[in-house]
């Protein structure tokens with residue numbers, strides 16, 4: 001069976017769209033109706049008039065789509081597509097953390113469960129985090145969750161003193177500065193570019209820090225020819241497509257023989273699973289209506305602020 005042909009037939013018949021994050025395998029990015037970072041994908045899921053969204057991303061992204069469009073059927077091709085960062089912020093502990101910090105407003109990165117969003121005042125993504133924080137009066141105390149590296153990075157560039165939850169992503173925390181510096185010796189012209197979820201030493205050594213889409217834009221517009229990319233390796237697919245003459249080297253993690261950095265959750269999806277998801281309309285993502293009602297507020301605020 002020609003899976004791509006079948007996917008095309010099914011998505012037309014069922015009025016479905018396939019949304020894919022930049023961390024998906026190249027084949028999935030290439031068949032998606034829309035590819036983007038987490039901010040683009042939440043905007044797209046709010047705007048689409050398709051009846052079915054097949055979300056090739058992780059659970060928190062599919063949940064965000066369902067929260068924004070409860071009338072639509074949201075499907076995730078592999079329901080094990082979780083997120084170590086979202087898991088690092090359990091709702092019961094986070095509730096206690098909020099209670100310990102009265103008078104603070106809560107800003108959460110979208111990489112959280114719907115329950116955490118329901119305790120949040122404004123969401124953000126790595127693309128709009130600075131804009132969201134700058135929209136809050138300077139004397140307002142802020143809790144930022146769940147990523148400590150992104151939180152500390154925002155503190156350093158905005159001069160705020162947010163209280164930061166101690167969470168992290170298994171992919172971005174794993175880059176090895178030592179191995180990156182070895183690569184820099186072999187490729188002296190290469191610029192190191194990194195996601196703000198990376199640890200501080202990687203950020204300090206970087207020529208540019210930005211969200212997934214900011215990194216992509218940087219490599220398209222920059223005059224350089226070689227880049228060591230410290231984020232999930234799926235983005236290299238778009239970088240190579242947009243800048244075919246340039247060299248992109250995935251930054252190596254501490255413990256890896258493959259030299260690449262894949263998010264084990266993002267990479268669970270396959271073309272076969274996308275086909276099955278569309279064909280059998282599984283696995284349906286649902287969010288408790290009481291949680292949804294509260295969780296939609298900070299997501300909408302974020303979309304209003306980021307325009």
Ligand code: 13P
Nearest residue numbers: 037038125126127211212
């Ligand atoms: P972006 O906000 O850059 O899409 O990041 C999503 C993500 O999962 C980062 O690890």
Ligand code: SF4
Nearest residue numbers: 083084085169171263
């Ligand atoms: Fe979560 Fe990290 Fe995977 Fe992004 S790369 S989905 S933050 S585990």
